[in-house]
Amino acid sequence: MAEDSYQAEPDPEREDDAYLLDRQAVARIIYAVDIEDRDLLLKEMEPLHPADIADLLEQINAFDRRRLIELYGVEFDGDILSELDDSIREEVIGLLTPEVLFDAVRDLESDDVVDLVEDLEDQQQQAILNALEHGDRVAVQQSLTYPEYSAGRLMQREVVMAPSHWNVGEAIDFLRNQDDLPDQFYHLILVDPRLRPVGNVTLGKLMAARREVLLKDLVEETFHVIPVTQDEGDVAYAFNQYHLISAPVVDENERLVGVITIDDAMVVLDEEHEEDIMRLAGVGDESSLADRVLETTKRRFPWLAVNLVTAILASLVIAQFEAAIAQIVALAVLMPIVASMGGNAGTQSLTVAVRAIATKDLTGSNVWRVIRREVLVGLLNGLVFAVVMGAVGVLWFGGPELGYVIAAAMVINLVVAGLAGTVIPIVLDRIGVDPALASGAFVTTVTDVVGFFAFLGLAAMVLL
Amino acid sequence: MAEDSYQAEPDPEREDDAYLLDRQAVARIIYAVDIEDRDLLLKEMEPLHPADIADLLEQINAFDRRRLIELYGVEFDGDILSELDDSIREEVIGLLTPEVLFDAVRDLESDDVVDLVEDLEDQQQQAILNALEHGDRVAVQQSLTYPEYSAGRLMQREVVMAPSHWNVGEAIDFLRNQDDLPDQFYHLILVDPRLRPVGNVTLGKLMAARREVLLKDLVEETFHVIPVTQDEGDVAYAFNQYHLISAPVVDENERLVGVITIDDAMVVLDEEHEEDIMRLAGVGDESSLADRVLETTKRRFPWLAVNLVTAILASLVIAQFEAAIAQIVALAVLMPIVASMGGNAGTQSLTVAVRAIATKDLTGSNVWRVIRREVLVGLLNGLVFAVVMGAVGVLWFGGPELGYVIAAAMVINLVVAGLAGTVIPIVLDRIGVDPALASGAFVTTVTDVVGFFAFLGLAAMVLL
Numbered sequence: 001m002a003e004d005s006y007q008a009e010p011d012p013e014r015e016d017d018a019y020l021l022d023r024q025a026v027a028r029i030i031y032a033v034d035i036e037d038r039d040l041l042l043k044e045m046e047p048l049h050p051a052d053i054a055d056l057l058e059q060i061n062a063f064d065r066r067r068l069i070e071l072y073g074v075e076f077d078g079d080i081l082s083e084l085d086d087s088i089r090e091e092v093i094g095l096l097t098p099e100v101l102f103d104a105v106r107d108l109e110s111d112d113v114v115d116l117v118e119d120l121e122d123q124q125q126q127a128i129l130n131a132l133e134h135g136d137r138v139a140v141q142q143s144l145t146y147p148e149y150s151a152g153r154l155m156q157r158e159v160v161m162a163p164s165h166w167n168v169g170e171a172i173d174f175l176r177n178q179d180d181l182p183d184q185f186y187h188l189i190l191v192d193p194r195l196r197p198v199g200n201v202t203l204g205k206l207m208a209a210r211r212e213v214l215l216k217d218l219v220e221e222t223f224h225v226i227p228v229t230q231d232e233g234d235v236a237y238a239f240n241q242y243h244l245i246s247a248p249v250v251d252e253n254e255r256l257v258g259v260i261t262i263d264d265a266m267v268v269l270d271e272e273h274e275e276d277i278m279r280l281a282g283v284g285d286e287s288s289l290a291d292r293v294l295e296t297t298k299r300r301f302p303w304l305a306v307n308l309v310t311a312i313l314a315s316l317v318i319a320q321f322e323a324a325i326a327q328i329v330a331l332a333v334l335m336p337i338v339a340s341m342g343g344n345a346g347t348q349s350l351t352v353a354v355r356a357i358a359t360k361d362l363t364g365s366n367v368w369r370v371i372r373r374e375v376l377v378g379l380l381n382g383l384v385f386a387v388v389m390g391a392v393g394v395l396w397f398g399g400p401e402l403g404y405v406i407a408a409a410m411v412i413n414l415v416v417a418g419l420a421g422t423v424i425p426i427v428l429d430r431i432g433v434d435p436a437l438a439s440g441a442f443v444t445t446v447t448d449v450v451g452f453f454a455f456l457g458l459a460a461m462v463l464l
Numbered sequence: 465m466a467e468d469s470y471q472a473e474p475d476p477e478r479e480d481d482a483y484l485l486d487r488q489a490v491a492r493i494i495y496a497v498d499i500e501d502r503d504l505l506l507k508e509m510e511p512l513h514p515a516d517i518a519d520l521l522e523q524i525n526a527f528d529r530r531r532l533i534e535l536y537g538v539e540f541d542g543d544i545l546s547e548l549d550d551s552i553r554e555e556v557i558g559l560l561t562p563e564v565l566f567d568a569v570r571d572l573e574s575d576d577v578v579d580l581v582e583d584l585e586d587q588q589q590q591a592i593l594n595a596l597e598h599g600d601r602v603a604v605q606q607s608l609t610y611p612e613y614s615a616g617r618l619m620q621r622e623v624v625m626a627p628s629h630w631n632v633g634e635a636i637d638f639l640r641n642q643d644d645l646p647d648q649f650y651h652l653i654l655v656d657p658r659l660r661p662v663g664n665v666t667l668g669k670l671m672a673a674r675r676e677v678l679l680k681d682l683v684e685e686t687f688h689v690i691p692v693t694q695d696e697g698d699v700a701y702a703f704n705q706y707h708l709i710s711a712p713v714v715d716e717n718e719r720l721v722g723v724i725t726i727d728d729a730m731v732v733l734d735e736e737h738e739e740d741i742m743r744l745a746g747v748g749d750e751s752s753l754a755d756r757v758l759e760t761t762k763r764r765f766p767w768l769a770v771n772l773v774t775a776i777l778a779s780l781v782i783a784q785f786e787a788a789i790a791q792i793v794a795l796a797v798l799m800p801i802v803a804s805m806g807g808n809a810g811t812q813s814l815t816v817a818v819r820a821i822a823t824k825d826l827t828g829s830n831v832w833r834v835i836r837r838e839v840l841v842g843l844l845n846g847l848v849f850a851v852v853m854g855a856v857g858v859l860w861f862g863g864p865e866l867g868y869v870i871a872a873a874m875v876i877n878l879v880v881a882g883l884a885g886t887v888i889p890i891v892l893d894r895i896g897v898d899p900a901l902a903s904g905a906f907v908t909t910v911t912d913v914v915g916f917f918a919f920l921g922l923a924a925m926v927l928l
Contacts, residue, residue: 021824021827022827022828023827023828023829026827026828026829027829049686049705049706051705051706051707052705055824055825058825059825059827059829059830060829060830061833160668172671175671175672176671176672178672181668181669181671181672182668183666183668183669184666184668184709185668186650186667186668186709202647202648203650203667203668203671204624204645204646204647204648204649204650204667205645205647207636207639207640207645207667208639208640208642208645222513239730240730240731240734241513241515241516242513242515243515243727243731244727245648245650245726245727262709262726262727262730263707263708263709263726265730266703266704266726266729266730266733267704267707269730269733269734270704270733270737273734273737273738273741274737274819276741277737277740277741277744277815277819278815278816278819280741280744280745280815281744281811281812281814281815281816282808282811282812283812283815283816289816289820289825289826289830289834289837292837293837293840293841293844294844296837296841297840297841297844297845300809300812300841300845301845301848303808303812304805304808304809304812304845304849307804307805307808308801308805308849308852308853310804311800311801311804311805312801312856314800314801314804315797315798315800315801318796318797318800319797322793322794322796322797325789325793325796326790326793329786329789329790329796330786331796332782332786332789332793332795332796332799333779333782333783333786334779335796336775336778336779336782336799336800336803336912336916337772337775337776337778337779339800340771340774340775340778340912341768341771341772341775344746344767344768344771345764345768347745347746348745348746348747348764348767348768350745351741351742351744351745351747352742352745352747352753355738355741355742356753360485360519361519361522361523361753362753363485363486363487363490363523364486364487364490365487365490365491365523365524366523366524366753369525370753373753373756373757373760376757376761377757377760377761377764380757380758380761381761381764381765381768384765385768385769385772388772389772392776448800448804452800
């Protein structure tokens, strides 16, 4: 059966890189597609996990993708769709025949279907919902009523619970008589008579305990309940902070409505990090190499446009000192150095601040201490580079005055960089703007403007 | 008992932010320390998870930290040490009395002790090892023989395994007769007669199946075996890619030596992301806001030094065109714009490339397609901004020639940015240098040099 086919056997030859989808594998698969040899294709695809097959589809071009999917036919697994990047998911779904799509989707757990359909256009969403059995369809539609990126979208609705007054024997008998336990579950959730979760018992402890032990004496020390409307980023944070394996989800009446497991939280943590990195770099929420040229161009445009405004602002500052530059051209040669150093120091500070805000390490309790630290770091590095650049200025252009000017401007800009790089993300966060997204533009503007102004202004005062 | 004290009860008032350590809580705790009221301190600390207490210790200053730890005394839990940031761990361990330290460490699992001691100086490491019971000490010392950041350091040595020919009944009887099952385990690992792992059975499936069913008929579809020397980053990648919950670890003879669980993999994934973000920003492997000023200054220095060299290189390019600038000062005003836009576009491309390499999405199979895409994106955005800046140039400084020059330089630099931002990380990765660490400096050098050279060179040709 195809579903058992992606077991990775221990294989000493690939110990160092456990990734099955290497360049040769892709080449062999494309070759099988080229010669339209279905048996060969199935043989080559057999060792691949659905996540690897999704990666494969993302890596090859649209033409090969279409031919591969057509040749692969009914082997297409629903998990591949779940793993596929949003950017080509609709395209791939459009390539599947209705029968293949129906089969693929029916194998999925309800939370995977939610994840799959939530970003699809209405027509495809409806086609997939129609493929589901009635019970599953209702479950998926109910999950879709929760806000996007909420715990409600992330949770499984299948929960395994027991009254908190039971003992181990009762729980084991209950579990062994259940027909439809979920595929993956790690805790028995204890509930009170009003279905409010009050504790978690791991299956391992249940296995190990004597039958007469009360469940409430086996509950885990750490027990964390998640409100159904909580943002998925906060859910991932809680799993990471408190080392949760699974956590019950409750509605506004604190009644148990589902459970979130760590594997789903890990995916969210990964996505949030990725998003932060991309936002810090001004890439926008671009998620994939599979995005097309026009799409990518449009996504990157806004940040470049913001940067253009920033750069023009800096130019306006320079324009104030045209007379000085006309007299001493060396100023034009040296001025980008001060701005560039400030920009880099500012980026260092802001990255540390943005991450510390995201991980809740930067709080009201230590904000002043952190700002002071960043300013002092800027001052110290500023002094070191002031000495270096002062010397370079003297050696390169003769007179010591130019050296003094660039040294002073360097110290000023690195202190400002430390200050702006910390205060700007904090302020943005306080007013509800994602600091990862917007800090870069503001901080660079400050360091460019201050860098040029300090250097050229001091030069105009001292040298002219 | 203190150990049961950090259960988070559902509390509607803090639904939106599940984080217990808010500013008020910190202030109340410091107040209790100030008035040396131990009962009040214990009451305020009671709802906090060890991870929260670790955060608290990181957020307050060294003076308060010492006073708090002294007042808190024997309540100090070993898990707090595990959660503490490296930068203050030695300091905190130094503040504990030997008795408190012994008690704290004895409660920990062996993999947590490994994590705790591996970065400590010899004397503290020895003190902690001495506190352990003989069996635990041997286990920890054995783990320390594996390379740092390897699967061997990450794994638990306590495994629960069964012969692959057993049935469910035999497995359940075996588990229920075990005295010392690990606290946390999720799979029964099936092994062949030579102790090589051949499959995983979830405890849930074991619970649900009839006694006569063979274990080998219940194994999970996805089964992934990890070599003990594998890098922890690759381990985390495998957990994330294949949605593993736990995975057996094998030695060079493919014999089972331990097991890694997803919660530990999630911590690694989080750390690797953090490291990537910090490296991309040139912050070095700075891990914490608790680092001191001098330390932070030193860590940030190298990247700023590299940037200074880059900036001086760019200045040398500008110096070649001093004559042109002396004649047309507008060149000095406009030139930073081209370089700045190139730097930003290059950062966008390189961030996408660095992440795609890290997630194994950028491979031999699609490298040329990705490079072509980035160049085309650079070309398209370059054309748009060329029109904008061309117009700005004309309006601001009169004559159309300056507009042509800046427009052409913009196109050139954005294309080069797309090319350099993709090729440089790929080449660095191929020659074994971490692209997250080194790409930025190279790409900025290229975009600065090309930006100034294209703009000033074209200007010298066209305008003089």
